[in-house]
Amino acid sequence: MNVPADDITGAPAELSVAEVRTAFQAWLHAKASELGEFRNLSTDVDEIFKSLSRLQRLLYSEGWIRLGWPEEVGGLGGPLVLRAVISEELAAAGYPPPFSFGTQEVLGPAVARFATPELAAEVLPRLLRGDETWCQGFSEPGAGSDLAALRLRAVDDGDTWRLSGEKIWTSWAQYADRCVILARTGxxxxxxxxxxxxxxxxxxxxxxxxxxxxxxxxxEFCSLYFEDVVVPKSRTLGEAGEGWAVAMFVLSCERGAAAWQRQAWMRWRLGSLAADASDLPPHTAGEALELIHILRLMSRRTVRSLSAGEQVGAVSSFDKLMMSTAEKFLFDTVLSAIPETLLLTDNESARDWRSDYFYSRASSIYGGAAEIQRNIIAERVLGMPKD
Amino acid sequence: MDNEDKALLIDSLDGIVRDQRDRLDEALTEFGWRDLLAEAQEEAVSILLRLTGKHLAPLQNLDAVALNAAGMVDDATAVVYPPLGSPAPTSLIRRETASPTAVVRGVVFARSEPPARIMVPANTGNRVVFAALPWDGPWPDTGGGIDPSAGLAPLEASMPADALRITEGNGGTDQWHRLRAAVHRGLADHLVGVGSRMLELATNHVMSRTQFGRSLASFQAVKHRLADVRLWQEGARLAAEAAWEEDTDSARTAAAILAKSTANRFTRLAREHCQQVLGGMGFTWEHDFHRFVRRALLVEPLLGATSELHEMLGNSLRAEDGAPRLAAL
Structure with a gap:
């Protein structure tokens, strides 16, 4: 089946997953030279941000990243899995996910679900288009793994909230236009x-x-300090006092849908490693492939559940734990396969390997540490008692 | 088959595997499992093999699974699998002399009557062929080694190979790969059954015992070991299921290897962590745990131990068109 790329904005809800995949692959292939600049990004973060916003705007104007989002928020409709297809094909073809892409999958669905329809319709199209980047204000000093201990205070001033306190580990806050924030109102x-x-x-x-x-x-990470910051109550997501449900929903998207992007990226990284390291031991490469495959199967299930509007629940802890297991193994493999490159070389590719290696160390910490995921699996899946 | 039919099937087969293990083959034939194998391969194989793992029943039916996948249905034929640890044939067929000979080396399932013929994946020159040879020697009638209840025994024989029927060239390799994929899938389900029982035994144990005045299951060190086993149980189940969904030979081969290697990892972790939290009890003969450990130890290296399977996967990355893309959305 071959759907011409310019048909995509027509009736995407009618297109099957396979048709969208084939059409997008064909589009990527046809535009390969035009898209070349996005495969080799600058090392300057400001430049990267600009370049990735351009990629995002291009994908938006062609309709690809509007697939799977409701029309009310600027999408073209169709099931959510279409978003996962697009992000996978981008990664498979060697394109970096636009920065705000992760944010889109992590924060976009929560705003679509919990914001008032007017607010969602106002802000989400800007996120999808790449006009804006968003950040996430959850963790605080003293409230990381124990998120429910957060203290940033929101005082009720009638029509507005007034925020005072601190946030930490907020990714790319210096570039962000908006922030999904959790505050203590009780x-x-x-x-x-x-x-x-x-x-x-x-x-x-x-x-x-x-x-x-x-x-x-x-x-990447920022500390945020708030002093009497006024937020209109129309910006409340969900009901006052029920932010925990929003947080849990964001985390399930992060552990599930974002894990899908991560596995597609890891699979591409493993392919690059095989190309760079001629003596990569096959059994090690095979084990990496196995771990990425299992992550893929787990996150595929979560993406399908989210797409069907089902509750994800504790199974997303499997995804998160497998993601950090796979990512750490992959970059340990890189370290032992190409030590000269990773440790002693100063070209762009080496710097990428180095940065990815370091970043993999964080994978068992962010988004709920591995210990938290194991507790959830033991207590909520196996039924073992809390201590 | 819808979920309700499937649940009924699991229920009926569970009873048969549990209660009629000594005449499992007959009981399964009476039940109609052979017909089911021809009509609904996935359900017939995955359900039965998972249950034979759960109840530690004989694995003999693997021959029917293997032959069915290779397009042969014949009770008088036995399959000679490569020796433990090897995913590739080690048997040899020498055809350069006037009287060709076969050197058969591998593992087989015990039978009360010797088979009329054997199917042997074998090397000849630098190719893998799939050969049918008439058999008139003795045959193991019981399983041996660490877990006789599995029914597995080694076989070594040299024999003239003039009455040889051989599937040559790509046909032979393809047939062998299809058979191997079917066996990998079946063994993956079997190990999921074995490992799940180990996890169940360990979970029940820690939930019912106290130490230092608190539930053993409330210690984080205990929880985290079992959570890791549970993680790989989930992975092994998903991989075993996904091994049935591919529609090209190369994708099916890769997905089946992944299912087996993931299941191997699950039972290896279950052997380690469940044993540890079962403490002294798990080391007794009286506790069932050792029976599951024995079965897992025997089946993990069957048709490729983890490292060999990983090696095959790794080599596929370097294949001309790369490792096949699996598990589409």
């Missing part, structure tokens, strides 16, 4: 029952962003 003792989620404009007065250089050299 007492501290209310734990996960006293939390409210909201969508905050990052240019609101009273926010200070301080980048925190991470071990791979990127200024």
């Amino acid at each position: 007492s501290l003792e209310s734990a996960h029952k006293g939390i409210t989620a909201m969508l905050l404009d990052m240019d609101t007065p009273g926010i200070e962003v301080r980048p925190l250089r991470s071990m791979n050299g990127d200024d």
Whole structure:
């Protein structure tokens, strides 16, 4: 089946997953030279951001990344799995996922589900188009794995919330236009029952962003300081005091849908390694392939559940734990297969391997540490008691 | 087959495998499992093999699974599998002399009557062929080694190969690959059955015992070991299921290897972690745990131990068109 690429904006809901895949592959192939700049990105973060926004706008204007999003928020309709098809084919062809792509899959669905329809219709198209990037304000000093201990205070001022406190580990906050933030609206003792989620404009007065250089050299993570930051109540996501449900939904998208993008990327990285390392031991490469395959099967199931509107629940902990297992194994393999490149070379490809290696170390920490995932599996899947 | 039919089938077969293990073959034939194998291969194989793992029943029916996949249905034929650890044939057929000979080396399933012929994947020159040879020697009538209940025994024989029927060239290799994929899939399900029982035994044990005045299951060190086993159980189940969905030979081969290697990993972790949390109890003869360990140890290297399977997967990355893309959305 061959669907001409310009037909895509017609009636995507009618297209099967296989048809969309074939059509997108054909489009990528036809545009390969035009898209070449996106396969070899600059090492300058500002340039990368600009370049990835251009890629995103191009994909948006051609309709590809509008697939699987409802029309009310700027999409073309069709099932959510179409989004997973597009992100996989991009990765398989060697294109980096646009930065906000991850954000789209992690934060977009939560805003689509929990924001008022007016707010969702106003902000989501900008996210999809690549006009904006968003960030996620969840963790705080003292509230990482134990997220329900968060303290950033939102005071009820009638029509507005007034925020004071701190956030940390917020990725790329310095580039972000908006932030999905969790704030304490109940007492501290209310734990996960006293939390409210909201969508905050990052240019609101009273926010200070301080980048925190991470071990791979990127200024990805930021500390955020809030002093009397005013947020209209129309920006509340879900009901006041029920932000925990929003947080859990965001985490299930992160553990599931984003894991799908990650496995497609890892599969492509393993292919690059096989090309770079002629003496890569086959049994090690095979084990990496196995781990990535299992991650793929797990995240495929989650993507399908999300697409069918089903609750994901504790199984997303399998995805997250497998993701960090696979990612660490893959980059341990890189380290032993091409030590000269990773450790002593200074070209762009070597810097990429180095950065990816370092980043893989974080994979068992962010988005709920591996220990938390194991606790969830033991307690909620195997039925073992909390201690 | 819808889910309700499937549940009924699992229920009926569970009873047969549990209660009629000593005459399993007959009981399965009476039940109509052979017909099911011809009509609904996936359900027939995955359900039965998972149950034979769960109940540690004999594995003899693997011959029917293998021959069915190679397009042969014949109870008088036995398959000679490569020796433990090897995913590739080690038997040889010498045809350069006036009187061709076969050197047969591998593992087989015990039978009460010797088979009329054997099917042997074998090397000849630098090719793999699939050869049918008449058999008139003695045949093991019981399984041996660490787990006699599996029914597996080694076989070594040299014999004239003039009455040889051979599938040559790509046909022979393809037939052997189809057979091997079917066996990998079946063994993956079998190991999922074995490992799941180990996890169940260990979970029940830690939930019912106390130490230092608290439930053994409440210790994080215990939880995390069993959570890892549970993670790989999930992976092994998904991989075993996904091994049935591909529609080209090369994708089916790769998906079946992945199913077997993942199942191997699941039972290896289950052997390690479940044993540890079962403590002294798991080391007794009286506790069932050792029976599952024996079966897992025997089946893990059958048709390729983990490292050989990984090697095959790794080599596929370097194949001309790369490793096949599996498990489409």
